[in-house]
Amino acid sequence: MNEFLKKVKEKQKPVGTFFEIGGTTAAECIARSDFDYIIIDNEHGTLEPESTIDAIRGANLGGTIPFVRVRSHARPAIMKPLDVGAKGLIIPYVETIEQVKDIIRWAKFAPTGERGFCPSRKDGWGCDYPMGENGLPMNEMMEYWNKETLVIPQCETRGCLEHIEEIVAMDGVDGIFIGPYDLSIGMGIGGQFDNPEFLAAINKVKDTCHKAGKFVIIFTMDPKAAQKYYAEGFDSVTVGLDINYYINACSEAARTAKN
Ligand code: 3PY
Numbered sequence: 001m002n003e004f005l006k007k008v009k010e011k012q013k014p015v016g017t018f019f020e021i022g023g024t025t026a027a028e029c030i031a032r033s034d035f036d037y038i039i040i041d042n043e044h045g046t047l048e049p050e051s052t053i054d055a056i057r058g059a060n061l062g063g064t065i066p067f068v069r070v071r072s073h074a075r076p077a078i079m080k081p082l083d084v085g086a087k088g089l090i091i092p093y094v095e096t097i098e099q100v101k102d103i104i105r106w107a108k109f110a111p112t113g114e115r116g117f118c119p120s121r122k123d124g125w126g127c128d129y130p131m132g133e134n135g136l137p138m139n140e141m142m143e144y145w146n147k148e149t150l151v152i153p154q155c156e157t158r159g160c161l162e163h164i165e166e167i168v169a170m171d172g173v174d175g176i177f178i179g180p181y182d183l184s185i186g187m188g189i190g191g192q193f194d195n196p197e198f199l200a201a202i203n204k205v206k207d208t209c210h211k212a213g214k215f216v217i218i219f220t221m222d223p224k225a226a227q228k229y230y231a232e233g234f235d236s237v238t239v240g241l242d243i244n245y246y247i248n249a250c251s252e253a254a255r256t257a258k259n
């Protein structure tokens, strides 16, 4: 079973952070911390396919779960992170059911979707899950990967919020990631995370996910807010960006030295 899904099912409160700094060493270091997963950010971050594979290697070495936030909904942007070993995709700015159908098409193998197959890093270039006479039949391998790699659209537009029941019900959508900044901007109440309208929206997303047997992740910059989200029943919280932890720790050390 996908390691993140296992932690969700066991109510372990998996906590993650965005990986923006880049580099195998930085990924390996953050993977040694208590974060259960990192989201290698190809949307707001600067990472490209080649730097993404390096970050995934670092995450694997340090022992954390590598997710990738993709840069677009196009086939190469969806397929490549999965081929190089991402265990799940966070898909930003989903607005329509049609978009989600396309994302599933590229991210999941048949019969759920139409993901293309080639031995690649995900399966040790065919060494980990050999095909053929002594290996797994192709259909079993596709079924394995469909379960192992998660498709997690972001709910951060009015469109996604309005269609949340249909989106969450889709076979191939494993869970939802709430992007509070963009969602609140889309609702015309940017940054008002205590606004009753915003709270009603995120609770609706959470309840809809749970009714459909899917998980829900929410982002916050504030670790204290994460405690509240777990208490309210969110399955996972992504807290902040690695880059801020780095800046803050450096500043704190310098300030302490001077005082
Ligand atoms: C948002 O809050 O819009 C996000 O996408 C979190 O990164």
Ligand code: MG
Pocket: 092, 156, 179, 181, 182
């Ligand atoms: Mg966003």
